[in-house]
Amino acid sequence: xxxxxxxxxxxxxxxxxxxxxxxxxxxxxxxxxxxxxxxxxxxxxxxxxxxxxxxxxxxxxxxxxxxxxxxxxxxxxxxxxxxxxxxxxxxxxxxxxxxxxxxxxxxxxxxxxxxxxxxxxxxxxxxxxxxxxxxxxxxxxxxxx
Numbered sequence: 001x002x003x004x005x006x007x008x009x010x011x012x013x014x015x016x017x018x019x020x021x022x023x024x025x026x027x028x029x030x031x032x033x034x035x036x037x038x039x040x041x042x043x044x045x046x047x048x049x050x051x052x053x054x055x056x057x058x059x060x061x062x063x064x065x066x067x068x069x070x071x072x073x074x075x076x077x078x079x080x081x082x083x084x085x086x087x088x089x090x091x092x093x094x095x096x097x098x099x100x101x102x103x104x105x106x107x108x109x110x111x112x113x114x115x116x117x118x119x120x121x122x123x124x125x126x127x128x129x130x131x132x133x134x135x136x137x138x139x140x141x142x143x144x145x
Contacts, residue, residue, distance in 0.1 A: 021061065024053035028068045035075045044079070047072040066095040066104045073111055077118065086115045 027050035034043035050068055054061050073088035093108035095101075116124040 020053040021064070024050040024068070025064055027053070028064070028071055031075070032071050035071070035078060038078075040075055040079045043075045044072070047075060062095050062099045063101055063104070066092045066099070066101060066108070069095065070104065070108055070111060073108075073115075077111070077115060082115050082118055086112065089115060 027046050031043045031046035031050065034040075034046060047068060051072075054065050054068065056062075056065055069088045069092035073085045073092060076082075076085035076088060089108050089111045092104060093112065096104035096108055113124075113126075116122070
């Protein structure tokens with residue numbers, strides 16, 4: 001995890017203004033692009049590098065951290081590492097629930113349902129999807145036509 005010296009933390013109290021936070025957000029975006037291109041192992045390394053730059057004790061870093069956890073979960077899902085994917089989606093959901101980020105909550109639930117479907121646990125997947133019904137749900141169709 002990134003720690004600042006007292007001098008640098010007195011310059012700004014907002015994590016968004018710290019170079020490491022901005023770099024973590026940039027790395028998360030780069031990791032998503034790598035994952036989308038099929039470079040899953042490189043994406044995983046990039047997500048891990050981004051994780052090292054975000055201080056989870058800073059409340060304003062939580063939306064970025066939830067997004068990062070969700071992205072890492074997606075990467076693991078694409079790699080067929082369902083247990084790892086489930087772990088990171090659950091972390092994203094936990095953070096999202098704590099900060100009441102409805103978009104990330106529904107995305108994390110849908111992604112957890114994708115893992116359950118991949119594992120053949122269709123009833124668990126359906127239950128996860130229905131938790132947000134009818135107003136807080138996400139489309140599970142990820143195919144592009």
